[in-house]
Amino acid sequence: MDIIVLKPGAADEQIRHIIKKLEGLGLTAHLSKGTERTVIGVIGDTSKVTEDTDDGFRAIPGVESVMRILKPFKLASREFKKTPTVIKVGETAIGGRKICVIAGPCSVESKAMMIETAKQVKKAGASFLRGGAFKPRTSPYSFQGLGEEGLKYLEASRQKTGLPIVTELMDPRDIEAVEQYSDIIQIGTRNMQNFRLLLEVGQSRKPVLLKRGLAATIKEWLMSAEYIMSRGNHNVIMCERGIRTFETSTRNTLDLSAVPVLKKLTHLPVIVDPSHGVGVLDHIPAMAKAAVAAGADGLLIEVHPNPEEALSDGEQSLTPEMFKKLMKELAPVAKAVGREI
Ligand code: PEP
Numbered sequence: 001m002d003i004i005v006l007k008p009g010a011a012d013e014q015i016r017h018i019i020k021k022l023e024g025l026g027l028t029a030h031l032s033k034g035t036e037r038t039v040i041g042v043i044g045d046t047s048k049v050t051e052d053t054d055d056g057f058r059a060i061p062g063v064e065s066v067m068r069i070l071k072p073f074k075l076a077s078r079e080f081k082k083t084p085t086v087i088k089v090g091e092t093a094i095g096g097r098k099i100c101v102i103a104g105p106c107s108v109e110s111k112a113m114m115i116e117t118a119k120q121v122k123k124a125g126a127s128f129l130r131g132g133a134f135k136p137r138t139s140p141y142s143f144q145g146l147g148e149e150g151l152k153y154l155e156a157s158r159q160k161t162g163l164p165i166v167t168e169l170m171d172p173r174d175i176e177a178v179e180q181y182s183d184i185i186q187i188g189t190r191n192m193q194n195f196r197l198l199l200e201v202g203q204s205r206k207p208v209l210l211k212r213g214l215a216a217t218i219k220e221w222l223m224s225a226e227y228i229m230s231r232g233n234h235n236v237i238m239c240e241r242g243i244r245t246f247e248t249s250t251r252n253t254l255d256l257s258a259v260p261v262l263k264k265l266t267h268l269p270v271i272v273d274p275s276h277g278v279g280v281l282d283h284i285p286a287m288a289k290a291a292v293a294a295g296a297d298g299l300l301i302e303v304h305p306n307p308e309e310a311l312s313d314g315e316q317s318l319t320p321e322m323f324k325k326l327m328k329e330l331a332p333v334a335k336a337v338g339r340e341i
């Protein structure tokens, strides 16, 4: 048994009884209270639970059905939750009709450039500001980010514009600071399978933007989402950002087929990052439009007020002017697929 669906109006006493019974089997219950009914996700090793035990649970008053989920990811699966998850951050929702756009520089470089970028991307229609304060750089000699000082500049930009903040967490030791200053915690590509870090953000109340690993299959990526969800944080946003292939014309190969594949497998919102996915300025607008056409719930776009001077990823950063143009071009594409931007 993996999921216990309760009848509408099941009594709290019945729910408590089920939880106690599960705990007696060494399992943990995850309660998901919807408007219509309550679902209990069974967490732990359910492989040894027999059909007879399942039948026992079926006999408890208040239980409507007991299901087994065949997928290795359970809480993340469409079988567990049929309706798409909409994640609310303040006034903004991710996974609804509106395509949400997260924009900003690769790295937080100074207070002035962050505020300037925030104002520009907000004017163009972005719903979130991004910027890394802790940067995962290939070389230890490259700019590593401003750390906590950078987080404070993000906070100042939010105060000036009202834009909620997305920023990367690389190390569990920084979780308190990142939680304090951000609205969404980004887990980067290189940490997609850093399981301790995933469990840590699983305990956070902040939504998590989970980027796909450089060489991760969609199943492995969903298992990482499951790690986060297994600790109680169900607000996970899947972000396709390109994978490693033999192709060298682009920085990575943006796997846009991941969007419809994920939409079928999971109820979680799916966004696309064409900036890292393509890494070549000229091709970013085309892939951003393609992502929306493919059904993505949002986009992550790197924007820098002066890409020439950027301390990281300048070659793939749009100027605010280019970003504004892209936002205009995205509107009819969104409309064509029944969305708005
Ligand atoms: C980033 O968003 O700047 C970043 C480092 O992304 P990724 O983890 O996808 O490389």
Ligand code: MN
Pocket: 106, 107, 276, 302, 312, 313
């Ligand atoms: Mn970057």
